[in-house]
Amino acid sequence: PSQVVFNGDLFDFAKPTLDEIKAAQSAFDQLHKEGISTIIMAGNHEAVSKTDSTFDYIPFRNINHVKFDNKLQIESTTLTLCDWHHIKFLQYAEPSNILISHYRSTLPPHIYEEIDTRFVSKFKLVLLGDIHNRFSPEDHVHYTSSPYDTHYTKSRQDRGFIMLSIDGEGFEWEYITTDLP
Numbered sequence: 365p366s367q368v369v370f371n372g373d374l375f376d377f378a379k380p381t382l383d384e385i386k387a388a389q390s391a392f393d394q395l396h397k398e399g400i401s402t403i404i405m406a407g408n409h410e411a412v413s414k415t416d417s418t419f420d421y422i423p424f425r426n427i428n429h430v431k432f433d434n435k436l437q438i439e440s441t442t443l444t445l446c447d448w449h450h451i452k453f454l455q456y457a458e459p460s461n462i463l464i465s466h467y468r469s470t471l472p473p474h475i476y477e478e479i480d481t482r483f484v485s486k487f488k489l490v491l492l493g494d495i496h497n498r499f500s501p502e503d504h505v506h507y508t509s510s511p512y513d514t515h516y517t518k519s520r521q522d523r524g525f526i527m528l529s530i531d532g533e534g535f536e537w538e539y540i541t542t543d544l545p
Contacts, residue, residue, distance in 0.1 A: 365399075365401065365438060365439075365529075365530055365531075366399070366400045366401070366527060366528065366529050366530075367400070367401050367402070367403055367438070367527070367528040367529075367530065368395055368400055368401070368402045368403070368525055368526070368527055368528075369403050369404075369464055369491055369508070369525065369526040369527075369528060370402070370403070370404040370405070370493075370508075370510075370511075370525055371405065371407065371464060371465070371466050371491055371492055371493030371494075371507075371508050371526075372405050372406055372407020372408070372409070372410065372447070372466035372493040372494065373407035373408070373409040373410070373466070373493050373494060373496060373509075373510055373514070374388060374404065374407070374409075374410065374510050374511075374512070375388075375409055375410060375418060375510070375512075375514070376409060376514045377409060378409065378410055378411055378412045378417070378418050379418070380418060380422075384512065385422060387512060388424065388512075389424055389425065391511065392424060392425060392426045392427050393425065393426055395426070396425075396426035400527075401428060402426060402427045402428060403427075403428045403430060403436075403443075403445070403464065404419065404424075404427050404428065404429055404430065405429070405430040405445060405446075405447045405464070405465075405466055405493075406418065406419055406429075406430075406431075406447055406466070407466040407493050407494060408466070408494070417431075417447075419431075430445040430446075430447055430464075431447060435460065438530045439530055439531060439532050440532055440533075440534065441461045441462065441530045441534065441535045442460035442461050442462070443460065443461065443462045443463075443464055444457050444458070444460040444462065444463045444464070444465075444487070445464050445465070446463070446464070446465040446466075446467075447465075447466060451465060451466070451467040454467065454483065455483045457483070457486070458486075459486035459487065460486075460487060461487070461488050461489065461534075461535065462487060462488065462489045462490075462491065462528070462535065463484070463486075463487040463489070463490045463491070464491045465490075465491075465492055465493075466492065466493040466494050467492060467494060484502075484504075484505060487504070488504060489504055489506075489535070489537060490504055490505040490506070491506055491508065491526050491537075492505065492506070492507045492508070493507065493508055493509075494507070495507050495509075496509050496510070496514065497509055498524065498539060506526070506537075506539065508524060508525055508526050508539065509523055509524060510523060511523055511524055511525050511542040512542075523541060523542050523543070524539055524540050524541040524542050525539075525540055525542070526538070526539060526540070527539075527540050
């Protein structure tokens with residue numbers, strides 16, 4: 365099965381405009397029609413409080429909203445999911461195939477890690493958000509951005525999401541660039 369992963373910071377702010385909400389819902393509905401599941405976690409931009417996000421208050425259809433942290437088993441692939449508020453616990457996470465989170469590792473000289481990132485070698489694939497830019501500091505670590513234009517997006521090539529294809533043999537991933545307003 366195919367999964368679309370949104371690693372947080374889908375919107376600029378915790379209170380998106382009606383147009384932003386409609387655009388997001390339209391995208392979620394289209395993916396659902398195509399038989400693609402959507403996994404979404406809140407980033408710090410969707411934070412309404414320390415424990416709540418935009419996704420807790422807007423009744424989006426056709427999404428799997430990750431709240432807090434959990435594991436998801438899809439066929440033989442295990443996904444570790446962790447939202448922006450619980451990143452401090454990631455260093456204690458058990459190894460799995462894929463880590464999906466919204467934290468940043470060290471990207472010198474301007475960005476420094478929020479937690480000790482030496483643990484990422486426990487995962488075959490690490491999908492992260494937060495830096496508002498498509499970036500791969502290591503072969504198995506990949507940052508994504510919002511599929512929509514935000515005031516942090518640096519270029520059109522940065523806008524997109526991750527598509528995971530999971531089957532009994534394992535998984536593959538692809539970064540999908542979008543041209544959404």
